[in-house]
Each structure stands twice: as structure tokens, then as C-alpha cells.
Amino acid sequence: MINFVSSDKSPCDNEQYSAALSQAEVQKQSIQEVRRSLPVFPYREDLLLAIQQHQILVIEGETGSGKTTQIPQFLMESGYNDGGMKIGCTQPRRVAAMSVAARVAQEVGVKLGNEVGYSIRFEDCTSERTVLKYMTDGMLLREFLTEPDLASYSVVIIDEAHERTLHTDILFGLIKDIARFRPDLKVLVASATLDTERFSCFFDDAPVFRIPGRRFPVDIFYTKAPEADYLEACVVSVLQIHVTQPPGDCLVFLTGQEEIETCCELLQERCRRLGSKISELLVLPIYANLPSDMQAKIFSPTPPGSRKVVVATNIAETSLTIDGIIYVIDPGFCKQKSYNARTGMESLIVTPCSRASANQRAGRAGRVAAGKCFRLYTAWAFKHEMEESTVPEIQRTNLGNVVLLLKSLGINDLIHFDFMDPPPHETLVLALEQLYALGALNHLGELTKVTYCSEEVLTIAAMLSVNNSIFYRPKDKVVHADNARQNFVVPGGDHMVLLNVYTQWLESGYSTQWCYENFIQFRSMKRARDVREQLEGLMDRIEVEVCSSGGDIVPIRKAVTAGYFYHTARLSKGGYKTVKHQQTVYVHPNSSLFEEQPRWLIYHELVFTTKEFMRQVIEIDSSWLLEVAPHYYKNKELEDSSSKKMPRKQGKAKEELG
Numbered sequence: 001m002i003n004f005v006s007s008d009k010s011p012c013d014n015e016q017y018s019a020a021l022s023q024a025e026v027q028k029q030s031i032q033e034v035r036r037s038l039p040v041f042p043y044r045e046d047l048l049l050a051i052q053q054h055q056i057l058v059i060e061g062e063t064g065s066g067k068t069t070q071i072p073q074f075l076m077e078s079g080y081n082d083g084g085m086k087i088g089c090t091q092p093r094r095v096a097a098m099s100v101a102a103r104v105a106q107e108v109g110v111k112l113g114n115e116v117g118y119s120i121r122f123e124d125c126t127s128e129r130t131v132l133k134y135m136t137d138g139m140l141l142r143e144f145l146t147e148p149d150l151a152s153y154s155v156v157i158i159d160e161a162h163e164r165t166l167h168t169d170i171l172f173g174l175i176k177d178i179a180r181f182r183p184d185l186k187v188l189v190a191s192a193t194l195d196t197e198r199f200s201c202f203f204d205d206a207p208v209f210r211i212p213g214r215r216f217p218v219d220i221f222y223t224k225a226p227e228a229d230y231l232e233a234c235v236v237s238v239l240q241i242h243v244t245q246p247p248g249d250c251l252v253f254l255t256g257q258e259e260i261e262t263c264c265e266l267l268q269e270r271c272r273r274l275g276s277k278i279s280e281l282l283v284l285p286i287y288a289n290l291p292s293d294m295q296a297k298i299f300s301p302t303p304p305g306s307r308k309v310v311v312a313t314n315i316a317e318t319s320l321t322i323d324g325i326i327y328v329i330d331p332g333f334c335k336q337k338s339y340n341a342r343t344g345m346e347s348l349i350v351t352p353c354s355r356a357s358a359n360q361r362a363g364r365a366g367r368v369a370a371g372k373c374f375r376l377y378t379a380w381a382f383k384h385e386m387e388e389s390t391v392p393e394i395q396r397t398n399l400g401n402v403v404l405l406l407k408s409l410g411i412n413d414l415i416h417f418d419f420m421d422p423p424p425h426e427t428l429v430l431a432l433e434q435l436y437a438l439g440a441l442n443h444l445g446e447l448t449k450v451t452y453c454s455e456e457v458l459t460i461a462a463m464l465s466v467n468n469s470i471f472y473r474p475k476d477k478v479v480h481a482d483n484a485r486q487n488f489v490v491p492g493g494d495h496m497v498l499l500n501v502y503t504q505w506l507e508s509g510y511s512t513q514w515c516y517e518n519f520i521q522f523r524s525m526k527r528a529r530d531v532r533e534q535l536e537g538l539m540d541r542i543e544v545e546v547c548s549s550g551g552d553i554v555p556i557r558k559a560v561t562a563g564y565f566y567h568t569a570r571l572s573k574g575g576y577k578t579v580k581h582q583q584t585v586y587v588h589p590n591s592s593l594f595e596e597q598p599r600w601l602i603y604h605e606l607v608f609t610t611k612e613f614m615r616q617v618i619e620i621d622s623s624w625l626l627e628v629a630p631h632y633y634k635n636k637e638l639e640d641s642s643s644k645k646m647p648r649k650q651g652k653a654k655e656e657l658g
């Protein structure tokens with residue numbers, strides 16, 4: 001039993017619509033009726049007029065008011081797609097792009113991928129006929145590479161602008177720039193009710209069009225004391241709501257797939273135990289990697305007499321609107337990228353969400369009727385421990401990729417790029433330095449083209465990108481799975497093992513059966529192949545030759561060293577320490593080098609579970625560090641401090657490597 005204390009009235013305001021449509025009524029309505037019932041509908045003409053009169057317009061509206069699904073349709077209906085011109089609408093999240101496109105195709109009455117389509121990484125669901133294209137913000141950025149003025153678009157909608165993802169922020173700068181010499185291009189910046197003045201200000205005081213909200217009051221409850229285990233607290237709260245509260249669906253915010261799966265399993269298990277003592281509880285997960293047929297389920301209406309509980313990531317905060325939610329459970333956490341400029345390392349960590357986020361989450365309970373939001377933290381924590389708003393991603397990320405992308409768009413002066421919130425100067429300089437050190441930029445700051453084993457490195461990069469989901473280890477076949485994994489071990493380290501797995505899979509003709517027999521996850525392999533193809537395509541576009549080292553593994557390991565020289569660890573008496581910061585780290589037990597313990601290692605990433613583990617390690621020769629990063633390492637740092645030689649099983653393998 002969790003004790004909640006009542007209650008602030010939520011910051012939500014008006015009660016414009018006195019009675020909510022009951023769900024059954026909504027289901028009976030035709031699609032057109034539903035469209036007409038959305039808050040944006042009465043503003044159709046005013047909005048179209050404003051778009052006609054202004055090149056850039058900021059649009060603000062409560063989540064669920066119809067910005068994403070309706071406005072592009074208004075534009076189509078009034079001819080913005082004439083002459084085959086496209087309307088593009090960006091979304092920070094893949095799932096949102098797919099799901100919204102599917103919904104709109106249905107509303108328009110066309111097959112998804114024909115007039116209405118979507119484009120996300122590795123999945124292009126558009127055709128020559130597509131005039132309305134939903135896409136991730138990253139995909140539109142990529143389009144700048146092939147069409148720098150976006151000539152095929154008549155309107156670009158930067159949706160969910162308040163999310164301030166890295167890609168969206170860069171789009172702001174690029175689109176503001178092209179809008180100057182493309183007066184015919186319409187730019188709409190759409191956002192939930194947050195920060196809109198700032199967008200207006202950035203886009204030279206573009207007018208803000210406000211769609212009045214339809215929001216019912218939401219009662220907010222806090223816990224009396226902090227919850228030690230928020231996952232368990234979620235489960236208990238859902239069941240508490242289910243048995244004590246009137247009908248209405250429930251939405252739970254968690255931080256990622258693993259948590260969501262655990263929560264769903266726990267809920268299902270407890271419901272099974274309660275059996276027929278309680279009415280039916282439909283438990284539905286939603287997160288980015290969920291197969292799309294499963295994703296669609298969250299939108300299907302709840303059968304009478306039962307209750308739906310959707311367990312979601314941040315995706316349900318503003319990107320997706322699920323009708324019928326009356327109860328929200330908010331543990332107050334989200335997964336956030338964070339960047340440590342000192343170590344140059346980026347990591348995803350679970351952190352308290354911001355107050356702005358928490359208020360958005362609460363708002364999800366008040367869309368169809370008055371609702372309740374249960375916060376699994378104290379009112380004190382809300383006021384004193386949470387940040388006011390989320391820091392834009394650009395300020396907490398490694399800028400290496402951004403710099404590469406902008407450079408490949410021919411933008412050389414990054415210091416003066418028009419950022420809405422410029423990244424910290426040091427971070428930008430550090431990124432430039434790193435890229436220079438890596439040999440990706442020359443002394444003029446231009447992109448370079450060096451590589452001698454790109455064939456293998458492409459594969460390794462692709463395999464690393466599907467990280468940690470290659471090997472399948474079912475609980476009931478642990479011994480078989482471990483043996484199968486052992487069979488892939490080759491000298492050099494985990495990167496070489498990944499290369500070996502991929503090569504063997506390729507030789508099997510990309511066989512599913514082969515994966516099955518070798519305890520390899522087919523889905524991950526397919527994804528690695530997609531990533532690889534895409535990288536190869538990019539290399540082709542910038543005319544970098546794909547060539548193989550011909551079985552010699554030294555160049556491959558050197559290439560990894562060149563890319564990750566700042567991830568070096570050295571074995572000394574007490575175990576491994578990172579070279580620059582003397583941080584104690586451990587080889588992950590799953591690593592092929594777990595027992596060998598070579599003197600020098602490069603790790604792909606550090607993960608903290610019970611200890612600070614290095615995941616995906618490769619053995620290197622310390623002299624390579626001076627070769628590839630002379631500016632970073634001094635000879636002295638690389639001398640072996642202990643005079644006593646470490647016992648080395650490794651010796652033999654090393655000689656074989658040459």
C-alpha cells in the first residue's frame with residue numbers, strides 16, 4: 001500500500017469543454033467526426049490564413065490537440081502539395097513518425113507509403129507519390145546532404161520543437177538559413193505548451209499561433225516519503241488504482257525497455273494471482289524498439305468492463321496521445337544522455353526528470369475528463385530536487401558527429417553557426433580537436449579520407465552499434481549458449497570476435513538457421529547488416545574506398561586504437577586503470593579477454609553495474625598510441641611502471657599475430 005498525500009490542483013487551466021465524450025461514443029464516431037472534434041479544428045481557416053501571411057509560424061497547442069495529425073492534412077487540402085511538392089513533418093522519435101503516419105494515412109484514406117508515408121533510419125516507407133512525409137529529425141538532416149535547399153519541399157514542419165533534441169536544434173539553424181533564400185518555403189515550428197516565445201525570438205520574432213487547450217483539471221498526489229523501489233511502487237500503485245478507482249485507463253512513465261518489460265511482467269503475474277477477484281487489466285508496453293504491430297495496440301479501444309494500463313517511456317509525454325487516460329503514474333525519472341567533457345565520455349543515465357516534464361506527464365491524465373496523477377516522489381522533491389526544465393541535448397552531448405555532419409554540409413565556421421542555444425565553447429573545441437586527433441579533419445579543418453581496412457572496420461562499427469544484443473543466452477540453455485559463444489573467439493579481442501561472427505553469418509548466406517544454431521540473435525544481425533549497408537552508402541557518397549586488410553588484424557586493431565585512443569586501460573598490480581584518469585576498471589566477464597588480461601586494452605564503452613566494467617575490449621600495443629595519438633600521449637605515460645613482468649598467457653597468441 002502506498003500512501004499518497006493530496007493534492008495540489010494541477011497547473012492546468014480551463015474547462016472549455018464541459019463534458020468529455022465517453023469512450024464508447026468516440027468509438028462510434030466516424031474518423032471525420034473525430035477529426036472535427038479535435039481542438040485544432042475550429043482554427044483551421046485562421047491557421048491557414050496565418051500560414052499564408054507569414055513564412056515562419058510558431059504553433060503552440062496542448063498535446064492531443066491535433067497539431068501533428070491535422071495541420072499537415074489542412075495543408076494538403078489547400079494545395080500546398082500542388083505540382084508534387086512535399087510537406088515534411090519531423091518527429092524526434094521513430095515510433096511517433098511511424099504511428100502518426102499510419103494514423104494520417106488512415107484518415108486520408110490512402111495506403112501508408114503512397115501519398116502519406118514516413119521515413120526513419122533503415123526504413124523508408126515512401127514512394128514517388130508521397131506528398132506528406134513524416135520523418136525523424138535526423139532523416140531530414142540527412143536530406144540536406146543530397147538537397148541542401150530542400151527544393152522538393154513546400155512546407156517543413158519542425159514538430160515537437162520543445163523536445164530540443166540535438167537534431168531538431170541543428171535543423172533550426174539550417175532551416176532559418178535556407179528560409180532566407182527560399183521565400184516560397186513555409187516553416188512551421190510546432191510545440192507543446194512550452195518555451196514558444198523562445199522559438200519566436202530565434203526565428204526573428206515569428207508570430208505564435210496558439211491553439212486554445214482542452215484540458216480538464218488533474219489532481220496531483222505525492223508520496224509521503226521517497227520510494228526506494230520505484231518499479232515496485234508503480235506496480236502497487238497500478239493495482240491500487242485498478243481496485244479502488246472508477247473506470248479509466250492508466251499511463252505509467254518508466255525510463256526504458258528493460259524496466260517496462262519487468263513492470264509489465266510483474267503486473268501480469270500479480271493479476272494472474274488475483275484471478276477473478278479483479279476485473280480484467282490489459283497491460284500494454286510502448287517503447288522505441290517494440291515491434292510496430294505491438295505499438296499499434298496502445299491505440300485500440302479498451303473493451304467495456306476492463307482497464308488498460310500503458311507502460312511507456314517518455315514517448316507518451318508529448319509525442320503520442322493515447323485517448324482515454326485518466327490516471328497517470330509518474331516515478332519522476334527519465335533516461336538522459338550526459339556528456340563528461342573531462343573524460344570525453346557520453347553515457348545514458350537514469351536521472352530525475354524536470355518539473356516541466358512532470359507537468360506534461362500529469363497533463364496526460366486530463367485530456368478526456370478530470371484525472372489524477374500519482375507522483376512517486378514527495379512534494380518537497382518536486383520543488384527542490386527537480387530542475388525547472390530539461391537542458392537541451394546539444395548542451396550535454398559529444399559534438400563529434402554534429403561537427404562531421406555540418407562539415408559534410410560545407411559549413412566550416414561552426415563557432416558562428418546560428419544555434420538557438422550554442423553548445424559550450426569548450427565542447428565544440430574539444431570535438432574539433434578530437435576529430436583532428438583522429439585524423440578525420442586536417443589542419444585546415446577539412447574532412448579527410450584515410451583508411452586501409454575500411455571493409456572490416458565497417459563491419460565492426462555496425463556490430464558495435466547493435467551492442468550487446470548479438471549473443472543469445474536463454475536461461476535454460478546457458479551451457480550450450482556459452483559454448484557456442486566460445487567457438488567464435490579469435491585472437492585480438494571482442495571486436496575481432498564480432499567481426500568473426502558477422503563474417504561467418506555472411507558466409508552462411510545470412511541464414512536464420514545459422515543464427516539459431518549458434519545462439520546468435522537474428523534480429524540484431526539483420527540490424528547490423530542494415531547499419532553496415534548504410535555506412536557503406538555514406539562512404540560511397542563521399543568517395544571513400546572500401547578496402548580490406550586481407551586477413552591482417554594489426555591494421556584493424558590500429559584503426560580501433562586511432563578511433564578510441566582516449567579509452568585506453570593498462571594492467572598494473574591492482575588490476576586495470578584508465579591511462580589518463582587512473583580510474584579503476586574491470587574487464588567484463590563476457591569478454592573474450594576476461595581470462596587473458598593483456599597489458600594494454602582499448603575499451604568501447606564503460607558500463608557501471610556492480611563495478612565499472614569495460615565492455616567490448618581489444619588488445620593493443622602501447623607503441624601504437626604514440627603512433628596514432630602523439631599529441632595526446634607522452635612517452636613517459638606509456639612506460640610500464642612495474643618492473644616485474646606480469647605473467648602472460650598472452651605471449652603466444654601475440655607472436656602468432658605478428
Ligand code: ADP
Nearest residue numbers: 063064065066067068069070099103299321323
Ligand atoms: P498533437 O500533435 O497536437 O499532440 P495529434 O495530432 O498527435 O495531437 O493527436 C490528435 C488525435 O489523434 C488524438 O486524439 C490521438 O489520440 C489521435 N491519434 C494520433 N495517432 C494515432 C494513432 N496512431 N492511432 C489512433 N489515434 C491516433
Ligand code: MG
Nearest residue numbers: 067068318319
Ligand atoms: Mg504531436
